Amino acid sequence: MYNDYLILPYQSKKVFNKYEKVAVVIYIYYNNRLDYYYNFIKEIPKGIHIYIITSDENILDDLYSKIIRNEKNIEIRLKNNRGRDISAFLITSRDILSNYEYVCFIHDKNYKTKDMKEDTEIWEDNVWQNTLCNKCYINEILSCFEENLKIGLMIPPAPYSGNIPRWYTNSWLKNYNNTVKLLKQIGCNIEIKYEQFPISIGTNFWVRTKAIEKLYKYNWKYEDFDEEPLKMDGTISHAIERSLSFIVEDSGFITKIIMNNVWAQSFLSILQQDLVKTFQIIGNQYGIRSLYELSYFAEREKKLMKFSSPQNEVYIYGAGDRARDCKLVLSKLNIKVKGYLVSDNIDVDEKQSVYCIDVVNNKNEKIVIAVGVNYKKQIVDILTEKGMLNYFLY
Numbered sequence: 001m002y003n004d005y006l007i008l009p010y011q012s013k014k015v016f017n018k019y020e021k022v023a024v025v026i027y028i029y030y031n032n033r034l035d036y037y038y039n040f041i042k043e044i045p046k047g048i049h050i051y052i053i054t055s056d057e058n059i060l061d062d063l064y065s066k067i068i069r070n071e072k073n074i075e076i077r078l079k080n081n082r083g084r085d086i087s088a089f090l091i092t093s094r095d096i097l098s099n100y101e102y103v104c105f106i107h108d109k110n111y112k113t114k115d116m117k118e119d120t121e122i123w124e125d126n127v128w129q130n131t132l133c134n135k136c137y138i139n140e141i142l143s144c145f146e147e148n149l150k151i152g153l154m155i156p157p158a159p160y161s162g163n164i165p166r167w168y169t170n171s172w173l174k175n176y177n178n179t180v181k182l183l184k185q186i187g188c189n190i191e192i193k194y195e196q197f198p199i200s201i202g203t204n205f206w207v208r209t210k211a212i213e214k215l216y217k218y219n220w221k222y223e224d225f226d227e228e229p230l231k232m233d234g235t236i237s238h239a240i241e242r243s244l245s246f247i248v249e250d251s252g253f254i255t256k257i258i259m260n261n262v263w264a265q266s267f268l269s270i271l272q273q274d275l276v277k278t279f280q281i282i283g284n285q286y287g288i289r290s291l292y293e294l295s296y297f298a299e300r301e302k303k304l305m306k307f308s309s310p311q312n313e314v315y316i317y318g319a320g321d322r323a324r325d326c327k328l329v330l331s332k333l334n335i336k337v338k339g340y341l342v343s344d345n346i347d348v349d350e351k352q353s354v355y356c357i358d359v360v361n362n363k364n365e366k367i368v369i370a371v372g373v374n375y376k377k378q379i380v381d382i383l384t385e386k387g388m389l390n391y392f393l394y
Helices: 034-041 057-066 084-092 094-099 114-132 135-147 176-185 209-216 236-250 261-286 291-307 321-332 373-385
Strands: 005-008 022-027 049-054 074-078 102-107 151-155 205-208 254-260 313-317 336-342 354-356 366-369 391-393
Touching (some): 005 135, 005 261, 034 057, 034 114, 049 057, 057 074, 084 209, 094 209, 135 151, 135 205, 135 254, 151 236, 205 209, 205 236, 209 236, 236 254, 254 261, 291 366, 291 391, 313 321, 366 373, 373 391
Parallel strands (some): 005 254, 022 049, 049 074, 151 254, 313 336, 313 366, 336 354
Antiparallel strands (some): 102 205, 151 205
């Protein structure tokens, strides 16, 4: 999944003139952000047919007054609410998927609690900005399909915000087994492992319809979907949204995660700021200062416990930042530290328990070497020369 990103120009100069092959399908259930959606809908090139599907007839008047009165190429479809956006995609849009070569499917979102309002709007902005931000960007996406016949699916990045960790966590949740079952049910032969994170979270995408024929040609019925109120996880709907890239791969195509370059620039800046904050916290709490140390942390703890049990005391060789981080880790493991060792008398500070190595005469002392990489060999040589071989490289 790590090579599957495409950063596309916000103001592309690509020309696409086969709009009769293209449809955009929008599922809208909530009416509180119709003005926001219209800002994107009006950017869709005029030759593309737009379908708006809803399960709530109460918002039809709002749809007509805020969106459809300004557009002539929009068709409204009303559906049963069972299955929400997934049934809108697989049942209400079945004929659309059969009649067009390229289809964009996108839907609204709404927060369930006020504390999730900001996270939900960040997720929604990710989806709409990276799918339908403007005519030039849409032309770029369609040109990518035409120029690379292996691309079957293009999706926005998984959601990333303070309370939604899907972008950097295993997003199966309770849906691995039901996704495996679904893939077999619709006739896919692909085998997936739990370690393969699903990269499609939510049914928001551009697709070459040929790439998902096995999914939409299956004889879906409303009864196949869970009744309301829909569970938070583990339903057929959750399996379907996670299955998309695997179905595409089974059909001989590839999936690309797409971002427009303006959004990507902002996203990278946020990521860096968040990574700095994260490592400040785990550095202060656990003495972890790098991705390598993070990946090695659990293994190193086991080795330290094997090297010195809580009944033993150790010296730390070093007196800098790394030594202090080491002391933090040893304290959490209940390993007592006698003091810090240095090579030169000039750095000795007995009030701070910093001693010169020359004052340690017991060759069996346990010593944890906690210095920068460039100094480790030098210290190992010093200890080896003194016959002090009971050391651990931190």
